[in-house]
Amino acid sequence: xxxxxxxxxxxxxxxxxxxxxxxxxxxxxxxxxxxxxxxxxxxxxxxxxxxxxxxxxxxxxxxxxxxxxxxxxxxxxxxxxxxxxxxxxxxxxxxxxxxxxxxxxxxxxxxxxxxxxxxxxxxxxxxxxxxxxxxxxxxxxxxxxxxxxxxxxxxxxxxxxxxxxxxxxxxxxxxxxxxxxxxxxxxxxxxxxxxxxxxxxxxxxxxxxxxxxxxxxxxxxxxxxxxxxxxxxxxxxxxxxxxxxxxxxxxxxxxxxxxxxxxxxxxxxxxxxxxxxxxxxxxxxxxxxxxxxxxxxxxxxxxxxxxxxxxxxxxxxxxxxxxxxxxxxxxxxxxxxxxxxxx
Amino acid sequence: xxxxxxxxxxxxxxxxxxxxxxxxxxxxxxxxxxxxxxxxxxxxxxxxxxxxxxxxxxxxxxxxxxxxxxxxxxxxxxxxxxxxxxxxxxxxxxxxxxxxxxxxxxxxxxxxxxxxxxxxxxxxxxxxxxxxxxxxxxxxxxxxxxxxxxxxxxxxxxxxxxxxxxxxxxxxxxxxxxxxxxxxxxxxxxxxxxxxxxxxxxxxxxxxxxxxxxxxxxxxxxxxxxxxxxxxxxxxxxxxxxxxxxxxxxxxxxxxxxxxxxxxxxxxxxxxxxxxxxxxxxxxxxxxxxxxxxxxxxxxxxxxxxxxxxxxxxxxxxxxxxxxxxxxxxxxxxxxxxxxxxx
Numbered sequence: 001x002x003x004x005x006x007x008x009x010x011x012x013x014x015x016x017x018x019x020x021x022x023x024x025x026x027x028x029x030x031x032x033x034x035x036x037x038x039x040x041x042x043x044x045x046x047x048x049x050x051x052x053x054x055x056x057x058x059x060x061x062x063x064x065x066x067x068x069x070x071x072x073x074x075x076x077x078x079x080x081x082x083x084x085x086x087x088x089x090x091x092x093x094x095x096x097x098x099x100x101x102x103x104x105x106x107x108x109x110x111x112x113x114x115x116x117x118x119x120x121x122x123x124x125x126x127x128x129x130x131x132x133x134x135x136x137x138x139x140x141x142x143x144x145x146x147x148x149x150x151x152x153x154x155x156x157x158x159x160x161x162x163x164x165x166x167x168x169x170x171x172x173x174x175x176x177x178x179x180x181x182x183x184x185x186x187x188x189x190x191x192x193x194x195x196x197x198x199x200x201x202x203x204x205x206x207x208x209x210x211x212x213x214x215x216x217x218x219x220x221x222x223x224x225x226x227x228x229x230x231x232x233x234x235x236x237x238x239x240x241x242x243x244x245x246x247x248x249x250x251x252x253x254x255x256x257x258x259x260x261x262x263x264x265x266x267x268x269x270x271x272x273x274x275x276x277x278x279x280x281x282x283x284x285x286x287x288x289x290x291x292x293x294x295x296x297x298x299x300x301x302x303x304x305x306x307x308x309x310x311x312x313x314x315x316x317x318x319x320x321x322x323x324x325x326x327x328x329x330x331x332x333x334x335x336x337x338x339x340x341x342x343x
Numbered sequence: 344x345x346x347x348x349x350x351x352x353x354x355x356x357x358x359x360x361x362x363x364x365x366x367x368x369x370x371x372x373x374x375x376x377x378x379x380x381x382x383x384x385x386x387x388x389x390x391x392x393x394x395x396x397x398x399x400x401x402x403x404x405x406x407x408x409x410x411x412x413x414x415x416x417x418x419x420x421x422x423x424x425x426x427x428x429x430x431x432x433x434x435x436x437x438x439x440x441x442x443x444x445x446x447x448x449x450x451x452x453x454x455x456x457x458x459x460x461x462x463x464x465x466x467x468x469x470x471x472x473x474x475x476x477x478x479x480x481x482x483x484x485x486x487x488x489x490x491x492x493x494x495x496x497x498x499x500x501x502x503x504x505x506x507x508x509x510x511x512x513x514x515x516x517x518x519x520x521x522x523x524x525x526x527x528x529x530x531x532x533x534x535x536x537x538x539x540x541x542x543x544x545x546x547x548x549x550x551x552x553x554x555x556x557x558x559x560x561x562x563x564x565x566x567x568x569x570x571x572x573x574x575x576x577x578x579x580x581x582x583x584x585x586x587x588x589x590x591x592x593x594x595x596x597x598x599x600x601x602x603x604x605x606x607x608x609x610x611x612x613x614x615x616x617x618x619x620x621x622x623x624x625x626x627x628x629x630x631x632x633x634x635x636x637x638x639x640x641x642x643x644x645x646x647x648x649x650x651x652x653x654x655x656x657x658x659x660x661x662x663x664x665x666x667x668x669x670x671x672x673x674x675x676x677x678x679x680x681x682x683x684x685x686x
Binding site (some may be wrong): 020030084153154184186187188189192196199203208209210211212213214215216217218219220225245246248249252253255289290293294295296297299301302303305307310311318 | 364488527532538555558588599635636642644654685
């Protein structure tokens with residue numbers, strides 16, 4: 001079951017804010033609706049955001065009343081700007097937008113030819129995402145041993161992608177290979193993607209999963225209850241990994257306990273044009289922190305810090321698992337292409 | 344305003360499960376009610392538990408129908424057993440129980456003399472707690488500089504004690520000395536004592552406080568937003584500090600970022616008869632993790648780990664601030680008394 005699908009000019013996807021209590025698919029018919037769904041995190045997960053952005057532009061061409069190719073390209077540029085403003089940190093979203101814009105801009109076809117091309121490209125990106133994740137899973141599964149207990153943070157599962165996941169793809173392939181694997185999932189406050197999405201996915205797969213609060217990570221490492229960490233990524237720059245807030249905390253703990261810390265992510269997450277200093281970290285609504293489960297949990301008017309992501313320097317990372325291979329930090333640094341966005 | 348008070352044979356205390364939305368005092372009239380209030384965490388905080396246990400025994404003598412001194416002592420022993428079973432990790436509770444039992448056992452008075460002695464001793468312990476915390480605050484405040492930004496975890500404030508707090512006493516005295524201090528409070532899942540209690544106390548005091556989720560600690564240290572950590576303790580053994588789950592995670596992060604990590608706790612928290620291995624860590628109800636704000640946040644039937652405390656080896660601690668002095672880990676290890684319980 002894919003997290004997102006294109007059905008005759010309509011995008012159908014799961015409302016991730018309602019999981020795990022309700023599995024509800026909803027329709028997105030315009031690029032503005034897509035931007036809103038991304039902003040409110042009904043759609044989330046770096047690889048999924050890349051495909052969702054492409055589908056957003058596909059909706060723009062479907063709905064377009066432009067009578068010229070130039071008019072259509074102008075509409076696509078407006079839609080691209082709308083999408084770019086939704087969430088600043090995950091690079092896949094920008095990658096998805098740029099890939100579609102380039103394809104449309106390079107096309108020598110007529111108005112209808114460009115429309116077809118955009119829709120086909122968006123669908124190709126969705127199909128590629130599934131293949132890419134499978135390859136990440138196969139590359140990563142070589143690192144997994146029978147009996148491993150893996151800690152993961154947030155959700156880097158099928159719900160964060162079109163299907164299969166990134167960090168969870170590694171676990172899925174390892175299981176297919178007959179390896180017994182258990183998982184510790186951190187709840188991932190404030191948005192609880194670990195409790196709501198990862199625990200849900202793994203239970204659905206019959207993978208043994210234990211839910212912990214985020215501050216228990218030190219304890220489970222101290223007690224030697226886990227022996228590997230695998231997380232996803234929202235953007236990997238020349239010197240660091242941007243991923244869900246809390247990732248850096250776990251990476252430092254893994255480093256101190258000599259536990260391997262792997263980042264599983266497609267190359268569309270690589271942004272080799274930037275260092276960590278050059279990336280904006282999205283600051284989200286304080287109410288995500290002051291409320292939990294719909295109830296106010298903090299005193300009125302308290303100040304809050306609510307960064308959606310943090311920065312993990314490559315020093316703390318054992319390897320990056322991408323669709324091509326498993327890259328050590330040294331190999332990652334040597335990558336010759338200038339930026340995944342422009343590749 | 345004291346967190347707990349003795350009023351003519353009745354204990355009056357704040358229901359800490361209802362904060363910050365409701366400040367509600369309630370009456371405790373029997374030792375069984377006291378044990379229940381401790382178990383359900385209406386009363387919590389290591390130093391407060393010591394006094395609450397003593398008051399529990401004072402209620403036993405008030406309600407006793409024993410006609411002999413031996414009968415009364417037997418009732419006290421039964422009540423002590425009830426109290427000891429409530430929460431296994433915080434040592435102050437055991438310290439409070441033992442101190443009252445010893446006082447009663449050693450008394451040469453008659454039935455009514457023993458009753459008076461127990462009640463007086465419990466009240467003396469409450470008064471001592473306030474003085475002790477003030478002394479902790481004064482010792483600790485010497486470590487605080489104007490402009491410091493201090494991270495604290497859980498609640499080691501007046502709500503965790505009879506009054507004044509331990510970690511927060513340090514901040515209170517520093518402020519009295521004219522030092523400008525800001526605080527980062529971790530929300531402290533699963534029970535949210537940081538969001539509910541510490542943020543509440545500090546706002547009431549007009550101390551600038553920023554609330555973060557537990558997994559943001561790495562980020563705020565990476566960004567150099569805090570320069571000291573002060574936490575309380577539930578038990579300090581020969582080689583480690585037991586404190587609220589999440590403390591160890593913060594200690595490792597502070598160590599990696601070379602940020603001083605202080606533990607502020609009265610000597611009644613010291614348990615020099617044990618090493619970390621010999622202490623039971625309370626495992627609490629999984630629903631504390633699978634529910635938040637009264638709403639289920641995890642899939643049905645998911646496995647959960649829910650230790651209430653973790654273990655921070657002395658290696659990660661810069662100093663222990665007690666009512667006598669500031670002890671380096673080396674000085675702490677040299678302490679000659681065998682056990683605070685027996686001191």
